[in-house]
Amino acid sequence: MSSRAAPSDLLQIRFWGVRGSTCASGPQFVEFGGHTPCVEIRCGERLFIVDAGTGLSSLGFDLGTSAPAEIDILFSHLHLDHIGGLPFFKPALLGKERVIRTYCGHLEGDSAMDSLERIFAPPLFPVRLGQLPARFEHHGFRAGEPLVFDDGARVETFLLNHPGGATGYRFRHGNRSVCYISDLEHSEPWPDPDLTAFIRDADLVIYDGMFCESEYSNCRGWGHSTWQKGVELAKAAGVKALAIFHLYPGHDDAFLKEAEAAMQTEMPTAFVARERQLVTLEAGGVAAKAPEAKAEQAEDFAS
Ligand SMILES: [Zn+2]
Numbered sequence: 001m002s003s004r005a006a007p008s009d010l011l012q013i014r015f016w017g018v019r020g021s022t023c024a025s026g027p028q029f030v031e032f033g034g035h036t037p038c039v040e041i042r043c044g045e046r047l048f049i050v051d052a053g054t055g056l057s058s059l060g061f062d063l064g065t066s067a068p069a070e071i072d073i074l075f076s077h078l079h080l081d082h083i084g085g086l087p088f089f090k091p092a093l094l095g096k097e098r099v100i101r102t103y104c105g106h107l108e109g110d111s112a113m114d115s116l117e118r119i120f121a122p123p124l125f126p127v128r129l130g131q132l133p134a135r136f137e138h139h140g141f142r143a144g145e146p147l148v149f150d151d152g153a154r155v156e157t158f159l160l161n162h163p164g165g166a167t168g169y170r171f172r173h174g175n176r177s178v179c180y181i182s183d184l185e186h187s188e189p190w191p192d193p194d195l196t197a198f199i200r201d202a203d204l205v206i207y208d209g210m211f212c213e214s215e216y217s218n219c220r221g222w223g224h225s226t227w228q229k230g231v232e233l234a235k236a237a238g239v240k241a242l243a244i245f246h247l248y249p250g251h252d253d254a255f256l257k258e259a260e261a262a263m264q265t266e267m268p269t270a271f272v273a274r275e276r277q278l279v280t281l282e283a284g285g286v287a288a289k290a291p292e293a294k295a296e297q298a299e300d301f302a303s
């Protein structure tokens with residue numbers, strides 16, 4: 001099944017990987033999934049991909065031959081959990097006409113090219129991106145400055161507090177907006193006034209809630225936040241719905257369902273993001289649907 005383009009007035013989000021740091025696998029990780037970060041964002045028919053974690057391979061199978069000829073991948077940053085799916089992205093293997101553009105904002109204007117060429121090269125990896133059929137173009141920008149694309153699309157950006165930096169994004173379409181805020185560590189004072197202004201009144205914020213407050217003292221300085229800090233930020237900014245994301249690989253389905261119930265007592269529209277979950281932002285408000293049957297995945301890998 002190929003990926004659906006949203007009708008022109010809809011803003012749609014599909015989670016293809018929601019785990020942070022490394023994959024999770026096993027019967028206790030079925031509901032929320034195990035792939036590392038990758039999110040499909042459709043502004044009407046316009047496709048954006050945020051991050052190229054291992055979830056990108058599933059998105060590639062889903063897009064198949066219906067993938068657009070030109071594809072834009074926006075990196076939050078280049079830690080391994082956000083780039084590992086790149087050489088396994090099926091549209092990159094399909095033909096010479098395909099152009100895949102990457103955008104990277106935390107390297108003070110430099111593109112991701114040098115870093116990706118170091119990682120995806122022998123002896124660390126058998127092939128270079130340049131040997132794949134598709135043509136890659138790598139663009140750098142400064143986080144904080146808007147990204148403007150040739151077709152007129154515009155995405156706002158924000159520098160996040162993370163080791164080496166990371167970029168947050170805000171997509172707007174049809175009077176709706178979604179923000180991608182991962183990876184970051186909350187700071188004092190909290191909520192951060194600049195970040196609050198950046199996400200103000202968004203319909204959905206995807207937030208790095210890797211830990212919970214009771215774990216945080218052991219993880220301080222690792223560059224990640226807690227779901228409680230996400231709820232605090234979302235409420236201060238008048239955000240309508242919150243997706244907790246970049247999930248700790250040690251948190252199983254039972255743990256995450258309990259955390260979700262706890263966050264919903266404070267913010268009823270908060271939820272823990274699930275792999276393959278589709279969220280549609282439309283005039284009636286946020287509509288989050290449960291992920292489609294796992295059978296779809298088996299079909300993908302057979303194709
Ligand atoms: Zn990460």
Ligand SMILES: [Zn+2]
Binds near residue numbers: 077079162183
């Ligand atoms: Zn990171």
